[in-house]
Amino acid sequence: MRKALLILIIGSILTINNLFGDCIACWHLKRVEITQQDGTISLGYVLWNDLWAAMIDTSFRNNFPESLIFVCKKYNTNIILYREIVVFEDQTFKNPLALDNIDTIKVDNISHIIARPDNFENLSGASGIHVITREIANKLKEKPYALYVFENELSDIYILSYNKQFDKDKLIEISKTEYWDKDKIKEYEKQGLIFLTFGYD
Numbered sequence: 001m002r003k004a005l006l007i008l009i010i011g012s013i014l015t016i017n018n019l020f021g022d023c024i025a026c027w028h029l030k031r032v033e034i035t036q037q038d039g040t041i042s043l044g045y046v047l048w049n050d051l052w053a054a055m056i057d058t059s060f061r062n063n064f065p066e067s068l069i070f071v072c073k074k075y076n077t078n079i080i081l082y083r084e085i086v087v088f089e090d091q092t093f094k095n096p097l098a099l100d101n102i103d104t105i106k107v108d109n110i111s112h113i114i115a116r117p118d119n120f121e122n123l124s125g126a127s128g129i130h131v132i133t134r135e136i137a138n139k140l141k142e143k144p145y146a147l148y149v150f151e152n153e154l155s156d157i158y159i160l161s162y163n164k165q166f167d168k169d170k171l172i173e174i175s176k177t178e179y180w181d182k183d184k185i186k187e188y189e190k191q192g193l194i195f196l197t198f199g200y201d
Contacts, residue, residue, distance in 0.1 A: 023051075023126065024052070027047035028125075029045045029123045030117075042103050045081070046081060052071050072107045085097070095196075095198045098130070098131045126154075132194075132196075154200060156198045158194075159193060159194070
């Protein structure tokens with residue numbers, strides 16, 4: 001009996017891994033339209049992975065956006081809706097970025113939700129999505145003066161310089177400091193530097 005139960009459990013795990021992969025931190029973008037009970041309609045993107053619902057109940061596989069509501073209710077979390085996504089084809093990185101125009105919506109306030117796929121549908125990443133201001137987005141439309149990329153704890157860190165006083169050697173020096181301090185990043189941004197973090201599985 002125990003042997004049969006063990007085989008069943010292992011089989012279930014393998015089935016989930018085969019169907020959804022094993023990257024629980026990975027996500028792809030899904031565009032949704034949410035109508036709240038007060039009549040407010042919001043259109044934007046959520047980060048989604050079918051595995052998040054399938055690990056709880058496999059019947060929710062390929063059942064988006066109902067599976068999104070299911071997971072949020074299960075873990076008592078809100079929906080984070082990114083209103084604007086940008087991609088910069090001329091940059092070294094091709095990862096999607098979100099502008100800091102974000103809605104936090106309580107699931108209990110939702111009266112209706114439907115999928116609204118578009119060209120950004122299924123762009124992917126891991127961990128969170130990097131959020132930038134519109135000012136930074138405007139800078140990223142142009143090539144940087146200097147660029148340095150390095151790995152740090154399952155992430156690729158990009159430091160882009162739009163200031164000729166900061167060449168690649170100086171960016172390397174900065175990467176060896178406590179650059180991640182929010183105040184330091186703000187100060188560097190004033191000097192024409194941009195820091196981007198992209199997670200991977």
